[in-house]
Amino acid sequence: xxxxxxxxxxxxxxxxxxxAMKGVIYSINPEATVVDISHNIEPHNIREAAFIFSTAxxxxxxxxxxxxxxxxxxxxxxxxxxxxxxKAHFVAPDNGVLSYVIDTLSPQPMPNSGRVxxxxxxxxxxxxxxxxxxxxxxxxxxxxxxxxxxAARLSLGMMAFSLGDRVDTVTTLPIPHPHRTADTATGQVxxxxxxxxxxxxxxxxxxxxxxQPVNINICDHTIRGLVPTYAxxxxxxxxxxxxxxxxxxxxxxxxxxxxxxxxxxxxxxxxGGN
Amino acid sequence: xxxxxxxxxxxxxxxxxxxAMKGVIYSINPEATVVDISHNIEPHNIREAAFIFSTAxxxxxxxxxxxxxxxxxxxxxxxxxxxxxxKAHFVAPDNGVLSYVIDTLSPQPMPNSGRVxxxxxxxxxxxxxxxxxxxxxxxxxxxxxxxxxxAARLSLGMMAFSLGDRVDTVTTLPIPHPHRTADTATGQVxxxxxxxxxxxxxxxxxxxxxxQPVNINICDHTIRGLVPTYAxxxxxxxxxxxxxxxxxxxxxxxxxxxxxxxxxxxxxxxxGGN
Amino acid sequence: xxxxxxxxxxxxxxxxxxxAMKGVIYSINPEATVVDISHNIEPHNIREAAFIFSTAxxxxxxxxxxxxxxxxxxxxxxxxxxxxxxKAHFVAPDNGVLSYVIDTLSPQPMPNSGRVxxxxxxxxxxxxxxxxxxxxxxxxxxxxxxxxxxAARLSLGMMAFSLGDRVDTVTTLPIPHPHRTADTATGQVxxxxxxxxxxxxxxxxxxxxxxQPVNINICDHTIRGLVPTYAxxxxxxxxxxxxxxxxxxxxxxxxxxxxxxxxxxxxxxxxGGN
Numbered sequence: 001x002x003x004x005x006x007x008x009x010x011x012x013x014x015x016x017x018x019x020a021m022k023g024v025i026y027s028i029n030p031e032a033t034v035v036d037i038s039h040n041i042e043p044h045n046i047r048e049a050a051f052i053f054s055t056a057x058x059x060x061x062x063x064x065x066x067x068x069x070x071x072x073x074x075x076x077x078x079x080x081x082x083x084x085x086x087k088a089h090f091v092a093p094d095n096g097v098l099s100y101v102i103d104t105l106s107p108q109p110m111p112n113s114g115r116v117x118x119x120x121x122x123x124x125x126x127x128x129x130x131x132x133x134x135x136x137x138x139x140x141x142x143x144x145x146x147x148x149x150x151a152a153r154l155s156l157g158m159m160a161f162s163l164g165d166r167v168d169t170v171t172t173l174p175i176p177h178p179h180r181t182a183d184t185a186t187g188q189v190x191x192x193x194x195x196x197x198x199x200x201x202x203x204x205x206x207x208x209x210x211x212q213p214v215n216i217n218i219c220d221h222t223i224r225g226l227v228p229t230y231a232x233x234x235x236x237x238x239x240x241x242x243x244x245x246x247x248x249x250x251x252x253x254x255x256x257x258x259x260x261x262x263x264x265x266x267x268x269x270x271x272g273g274n
Numbered sequence: 275x276x277x278x279x280x281x282x283x284x285x286x287x288x289x290x291x292x293x294a295m296k297g298v299i300y301s302i303n304p305e306a307t308v309v310d311i312s313h314n315i316e317p318h319n320i321r322e323a324a325f326i327f328s329t330a331x332x333x334x335x336x337x338x339x340x341x342x343x344x345x346x347x348x349x350x351x352x353x354x355x356x357x358x359x360x361k362a363h364f365v366a367p368d369n370g371v372l373s374y375v376i377d378t379l380s381p382q383p384m385p386n387s388g389r390v391x392x393x394x395x396x397x398x399x400x401x402x403x404x405x406x407x408x409x410x411x412x413x414x415x416x417x418x419x420x421x422x423x424x425a426a427r428l429s430l431g432m433m434a435f436s437l438g439d440r441v442d443t444v445t446t447l448p449i450p451h452p453h454r455t456a457d458t459a460t461g462q463v464x465x466x467x468x469x470x471x472x473x474x475x476x477x478x479x480x481x482x483x484x485x486q487p488v489n490i491n492i493c494d495h496t497i498r499g500l501v502p503t504y505a506x507x508x509x510x511x512x513x514x515x516x517x518x519x520x521x522x523x524x525x526x527x528x529x530x531x532x533x534x535x536x537x538x539x540x541x542x543x544x545x546g547g548n
Numbered sequence: 549x550x551x552x553x554x555x556x557x558x559x560x561x562x563x564x565x566x567x568a569m570k571g572v573i574y575s576i577n578p579e580a581t582v583v584d585i586s587h588n589i590e591p592h593n594i595r596e597a598a599f600i601f602s603t604a605x606x607x608x609x610x611x612x613x614x615x616x617x618x619x620x621x622x623x624x625x626x627x628x629x630x631x632x633x634x635k636a637h638f639v640a641p642d643n644g645v646l647s648y649v650i651d652t653l654s655p656q657p658m659p660n661s662g663r664v665x666x667x668x669x670x671x672x673x674x675x676x677x678x679x680x681x682x683x684x685x686x687x688x689x690x691x692x693x694x695x696x697x698x699a700a701r702l703s704l705g706m707m708a709f710s711l712g713d714r715v716d717t718v719t720t721l722p723i724p725h726p727h728r729t730a731d732t733a734t735g736q737v738x739x740x741x742x743x744x745x746x747x748x749x750x751x752x753x754x755x756x757x758x759x760q761p762v763n764i765n766i767c768d769h770t771i772r773g774l775v776p777t778y779a780x781x782x783x784x785x786x787x788x789x790x791x792x793x794x795x796x797x798x799x800x801x802x803x804x805x806x807x808x809x810x811x812x813x814x815x816x817x818x819x820g821g822n
């Protein structure tokens with residue numbers, strides 16, 4: 001079956017690790033279509049992987065299998081999971097790397113646990129049935145020996161319940177949402193992209209009054225008003241980007257370098273005008 | 275249909291942008307074969323994209339769809355086009371990123387416009403029929419929302435005329451061709467490759483007298499004569515490379531770093547000997 | 549036929565060279581599945597290519613065609629070969645880039661030659677039949693003009709003997725194996741991976757007495773004992789990694805940067821305890 005399997009890892013593109021995973025996948029499902037999302041996640045950076053994955057996975061066809069392996073706890077007792085939704089299967093360590101996906105699945109927090117239960121549309125399975133893994137299983141590369149074989153079998157149409165045991169909860173990381181007072185929305189920089197654009201967590205619906213002028217503050221700079229595209233305006237500009245988030249950009253240049261901005265930097269939106 | 279779609283962008287390999295485009299393509303044509311040419315074009319560098327694309331596209335089979343998205347004007351009134359030739363379809367912003375392709379299609383300049391008309395073998399279509407785009411269309415990521423769906427539909431066999439409106443002209447950037455006086459050909463460095471080889475715009479037919487000795491000057495260095503391969507000669511060498519252009523190379527080392535050479539540096543070829 | 553072709557080169561991901569090879573492959577076998585192992589081998593570094601390739605090729609299905617092009621001698625009289633084993637075809641310059649594969653094929657050294665003969669299971673063919681190459685053949689890019697067409701034809705089921713002439717010997721580089729005295733095993737760092745892990749050439753069977761405590765010395769640091777996973781232990785740790793080699797790691801950090809370690813640095817394993 002020609003199902004799609006996407007890969008997101010922190011393995012980089014210099015080593016043979018990604019190819020070893022692909023070799024295992026094609027050995028089980030020669031008809032799979034394997035698509036890289038990114039392998040340049042900063043090593044062990046679960047939050048970055050979660051964010052970048054969130055900007056891409058939703059554009060794939062139904063029944064895609066998404067494999068996300070940023071797994072600093074490999075070989076310890078951290079759980080490996082399959083998350084099944086009506087649209088896709090997600091195969092990953094249970095460490096929060098799927099947090100943005102989970103955020104769309106009606107999560108209900110379990111107090112003091114960093115874990116949530118999900119709405120009726122989604123099911124979580126602990127990957128437990130070792131007869132479906134590559135043997136012998138390395139203690140340091142479950143991407144190759146456990147996750148890749150499980151993703152390949154899902155792409156062949158095997159059911160998640162035959163590969164693992166249903167569990168009730170899943171780990172999620174707190175996703176920083178913007179907060180607002182009477183006249184100010186305060187968010188933060190979530191990601192800096194290849195162009196140096198600063199992508200914030202402020203979505204279009206939080207901006208104070210649609211169509212009214214706003215001022216955006218970041219790193220002691222004030223940007224007056226929003227523009228529709230990267231090519232308009234002079235100096236620093238602010239606009240809503242392709243993932244629906246407020247972005248700060250510098251036309252034909254690198255806003256992050258200009259501002260010396262970093263992940264987590266505060267961004268505020270206030271009424272502007274005059 | 276298993277048609278090939280190539281991708282050339284300045285999106286880099288860290289973000290999810292390339293994968294979002296691939297997800298859109300596979301959602302429309304699950305049987306497409308998607309091949310990366312390069313995603314490491316310098317951001318907004320249309321000339322670099324045009325050159326690198328020119329070294330690869332011609333090796334693909336007939337009916338390949340080539341998608342080139344280096345698009346600093348995204349969301350403005352710059353046109354998006356399909357260029358149809360007897361061998362392939364090219365989908366790109368109308369900003370000159372296809373200049374080397376156009377240079378092979380009998381272009382006739384329109385005075386003072388940066389635009390050309392093409393010979394009878396090639397047709398240009400403005401991408402206008404929004405019912406074939408991904409909706410809603412972001413103003414900042416037409417690669418995902420317009421170009422990828424159009425490329426996918428072409429790969430399914432849809433005709434260019436059903437996706438857009440025929441137009442007469444297309445934008446091209448001036449391609450620097452070498453010039454020659456009585457005894458000297460003068461060109462420039464067009465590209466520095468992964469090995470540090472300096473690739474010029476001087477082709478084999480411009481070299482003064484085939485088989486006669488020549489001296490090549492670059493960055494205050496003189497190279498006497500041509501060698502057939504990278505492994506021959508000592509110190510700096512000059513040879514005709516795999517794209518037919520004169521290259522300056524340093525065996526087992528990086529000529530660009532050694533010479534502190536850059537794009538646009540002048541290269542001359544004169545009669546040598548004795 | 550949907551056979552797999554893997555690619556390992558030092559061409560990098562910025563230029564169009566890898567894509568040109570893929571275009572040639574798909575022009576001959578549109579049904580091939582092309583998988584990148586790595587294109588970020590250091591330019592001309594045959595040893596690095598040989599090592600990285602060795603960590604990935606064995607995970608691919610039977611009948612995979614492996615194309616390895618790190619070829620500083622391109623265009624000279626170095627031989628181009630097909631190595632056929634019961635499991636796969638390998639297409640490469642005859643310069644040692646397949647040394648780790650050859651090491652598994654009962655090699656018998658030819659004195660003072662850097663060449664070996666192989667056991668009965670493996671055959672070597674010189675690539676000689678130019679009617680199966682892309683014409684005209686560049687003297688500087690045999691990856692595109694000779695190796696890619698040959699790999700594509702093998703993936704279509706053509707026999708190696710119809711593409712070249714059987715030869716008796718193949719070039720191999722000396723692979724540094726660890727040596728041991730009464731109580732000490734001495735090896736070296738073979739590779740530094742994307743995480744900064746130092747991968748040595750010491751395999752599990754050389755460690756002195758299974759289950760007994762050991763001390764590992766590297767760069768004037770002593771590591772006491774082995775741990776099972778990257779997440780256990782404090783400070784520098786040592787463990788057997790996914791390719792079966794002893795690795796030195798620093799949890800959630802970069803051991804190579806911390807130790808200022810490099811390829812070839814000595815690693816010793818001695819009895820520990822108390």
